[in-house]
Amino acid sequence: MTFVKGNAVPATGEPHVAVLAGALMREIRDTMQAEDWDGLRQSHFRLLSTIPRDGITITELGDRLAMTKQASGQFVAFLTETGHLEVRVDPEDRRARVVVRTRLGDRTVRRVNARILRIERKWAKAVGAERYQEFRQVLLDLGATF
Amino acid sequence: MTFVKGNAVPATGEPHVAVLAGALMREIRDTMQAEDWDGLRQSHFRLLSTIPRDGITITELGDRLAMTKQASGQFVAFLTETGHLEVRVDPEDRRARVVVRTRLGDRTVRRVNARILRIERKWAKAVGAERYQEFRQVLLDLGATF
DNA sequence: TATTGTTATACTCTATAACTATA
DNA sequence: TATAGTTATAGAGTATAACAATA
Numbered sequence: 475m476t477f478v479k480g481n482a483v484p485a486t487g488e489p490h491v492a493v494l495a496g497a498l499m500r501e502i503r504d505t506m507q508a509e510d511w512d513g514l515r516q517s518h519f520r521l522l523s524t525i526p527r528d529g530i531t532i533t534e535l536g537d538r539l540a541m542t543k544q545a546s547g548q549f550v551a552f553l554t555e556t557g558h559l560e561v562r563v564d565p566e567d568r569r570a571r572v573v574v575r576t577r578l579g580d581r582t583v584r585r586v587n588a589r590i591l592r593i594e595r596k597w598a599k600a601v602g603a604e605r606y607q608e609f610r611q612v613l614l615d616l617g618a619t620f
Numbered sequence: 621m622t623f624v625k626g627n628a629v630p631a632t633g634e635p636h637v638a639v640l641a642g643a644l645m646r647e648i649r650d651t652m653q654a655e656d657w658d659g660l661r662q663s664h665f666r667l668l669s670t671i672p673r674d675g676i677t678i679t680e681l682g683d684r685l686a687m688t689k690q691a692s693g694q695f696v697a698f699l700t701e702t703g704h705l706e707v708r709v710d711p712e713d714r715r716a717r718v719v720v721r722t723r724l725g726d727r728t729v730r731r732v733n734a735r736i737l738r739i740e741r742k743w744a745k746a747v748g749a750e751r752y753q754e755f756r757q758v759l760l761d762l763g764a765t766f
Numbered sequence: 767t768a769t770t771g772t773t774a775t776a777c778t779c780t781a782t783a784a785c786t787a788t789a
Numbered sequence: 790t791a792t793a794g795t796t797a798t799a800g801a802g803t804a805t806a807a808c809a810a811t812a
Contacts, residue, residue: 490733491736492645495642495759498641498762499641501766502637523636532771541802544773567770569812570769570770600765608751608754609755609759613637616643617643620643687779690781691780713788713792714788769810776804781799782797785796787794788792
């Protein structure tokens with residue numbers, strides 16, 4: 475194996491979309507990780523904010539988050555311990571558990587939403603409010619196609 | 621603890637930017653994971669594409685990827701095993717190692733770039749070419765502010 | 767039999783800490 | 790002493806497999 479000099483791949487090409495999207499997520503994660511969120515992390519915020527008002531089963535929650543029911547079940551167990559979620563047996567199908575947010579869980583979701591909105595406002599200021607709005611909408615449109 | 625009915629948090633609010641960006645990354649990752657890439661994964665592509673033509677030290681590589689030198693060193697060891705990277709001692713500082721891509725590493729980066737471009741073209745088709753271009757540019761601009 | 771959820775185990779991607787070699 | 794890299798260990802975020810309870 476020899477060293478390849480003067481190869482054809484540009485040294486400083488534009489980063490991939492995946493890399494750029496990753497940087498965006500990292501920015502939010504690092505910002506919030508530097509603050510006090512009662513030991514909750516990004517993965518918990520994501521899961522918490524996915525719980526609908528009427529509750530959801532663990533399997534369906536996993537589906538919506540594109541993870542296995544084993545994984546979602548583990549998160550639900552943790553967030554139940556911390557008092558952010560509550561679980562009851564579904565009376566109509568006693569195999570199933572219905573997961574709902576507690577008042578604390580609701581409050582956390584509201585606080586997280588507000589915090590992320592602040593970050594987004596900073597970004598909007600950096601690239602222009604209209605551009606950012608359009609950016610966000612494209613992101614939303616793309617998400618709908620997956 | 622009681623169940624909270626009719627709480628103030630919307631059941632189906634818009635997902636966070638972090639969630640949306642995550643979905644984007646997942647889409648790329650899942651697409652490529654379903655294909656044959658010689659056992660390489662997203663993390664490897666990201667690292668490979670970050671190696672500049674003139675080489676880079678392990679510590680500096682870690683800095684650019686926002687990870688520790690221990691982590692980047694591990695990836696370099698793996699990708700050296702697979703023949704995508706080569707490492708030599710820096711003659712000017714014999715503590716340091718200079719990491720460069722092999723011909724195989726270069727080829728892989730080109731193939732990955734082409735593959736992601738194809739995915740992006742599909743997205744551009746879905747949301748409109750101009751909108752997608754602007755979306756990508758905002759992503760790039762935001763990345764520059766971090 | 768099929769499905770919901772749980773338990774056990776393992777893998778990926780990283781981090782922190784302690785160390786070696788060189789500066 | 791400080792820095793580059795390595796080795797050891799651990800934690801977060803998942804996955805797969807096997808199972809128990811219920812449908």
